[in-house]
Each structure stands twice: as C-alpha cells, then as structure tokens.
Amino acid sequence: MPLAGGIMQHGYQCGMIWGATLAAGAQAYRLLGPGPRAETMAVIAAKRIVDAFRACTGEINCFEITDIDRSSSAMKMIYVFLIKGKTFRCMRLSSRFAKAAFKEINSALSENALEAPFPPVSCAALLARNMGLSDMHATMAAGLAGGIGLCGGACGALGAAIWIFGMNSLKQGVAKIDYKDPGTLAVIEKFLKSTNYKFECSEIVGRKFENINDHASYLQGGGCSAIIELLATAGNTRRC
Secondary structure, three states, rough: OOOOOOOOOOOOEEEHHHHHHHHHHHHHHHHHOOHHHHHHHHHHHHHHHHHHHHHOOOOOHHHHHHHOOOOOOHHHHHHHHHHOHHHHHHHHHHHHHHHHHHHHHHHHHHHOOOOOOOOOOOOOHHHHHOOOOOHHHHHHOOOOOOOOOOOEEEHHHHHHHHHHHHHHHHHHHHOOOOOOOOHHHHHHHHHHHHHOOOOHHHHOOOOOOOOOHHHHHHHHOOOHHHHHHHHHHHHHOOOO
C-alpha cells in the first residue's frame, strides 16, 4: 500500500511495478533459492517488468499516467478518479498488466542465468539483510535495485525500506499503513535530507547503471553505503 501512487503518492513508478517486482523476487527465490544468482535473475525480471508496463501505458510513473500526486488538491483527485473514471482505468490496467508481468517473470526466470557477480548484487537486497530480514525477503527486494531493474527511477533501496517498515509495523500491531503514516513519512524525510532531496537513483548516483555487474561493482566500492545505513537505521524503528 505505501508504494501505491508512486511511493506514498509522490508520483514515481506505479505501485503495480513495485508489487510485480517483489513477486518476481519471490519467484526467483522459490526456483533458485538464496544467493547472487537468484538476485541477478530478479533484477533481470524487474527490468522486463518495467518494459512491459511501459508498453501497456507509454509511461512508468504514476504522475505521468494520472496527472496527480500528493500535492494535488482533493477536488482534483475527485475529478480525476471519479469524474474522469481513472479508478476504473487503473483497475483495468492492473488486470492487463498482471498478465504481462506474469509472462515476463516466467520468461526471464526460465532462461539461463548470466554469471552472477560477486555479492552484494542489489542495493535493496543488501538493505534487507542489514535490517535483519530473511534470505527470502532479501531476494524479493533484489529487483528494486537501481530504481527498479536498474532503470534509474525512484530509489529501490528507499522502496525496500518502506516495504520493510510496513511489514514490521503490521507485526507490531499497527492496523494498516496509509499515505499519511507518520513513521513511513519520517523514513522518507530522512532519506531526502541525505540525498539533497533527490528521489531518483539516476540523479543520486549521477547516471544509470549499465548492467548488473556495473551495479554490483558500485556497491562493492562503497556506493550508496551511507544511504543504505541510514535507511536501515530509520526503517528499524519497528523491528520484526
């Protein structure tokens, strides 16, 4: 839920992409178990998920599809979702995209894997492990790396932290996580202060990653280590 609307209604990658990427990581873990190979395939599947979503809509960011974000007035949201019927369009899109994503996940994971780089492979998986999550959850998060499938969008480590924080909160008895959850908003604010208020991976890093080996080398050299440490600390305010 917190990833809907492009991360708490900030308008970045559609929540459908985030959810499908987590599903791809879950399937990679089921088929391949833990480790760099499964994480590598999860990232590859995530890239194909992003491409499939763009083929369905022409865009990947929620704002570009709906023309609203958290700064939009209540009146505009009512107009877009109720009067213009965007709610029904998004529901139809979710049905169409689910089939496309399922196909791309199965196709990617059925292929022979590239030689997996030396870990850490994924910033999001590294964050999950630093937060004490299981190998399964780390592999689920792996595809979020580099702005989901290395596409340079909103930071995958941030998305993973929000997802993990939400799971931890629910286990601590919080009824639900919504767009105004103060704990989640605090995680986002700490992240933004550390990145000079930049959301997107390509802006934070200064480029897009060419491939999984490029991303792994960046992590091995200490890239984004301060951000990962900050997110792990902020997201662990409620532990499993």
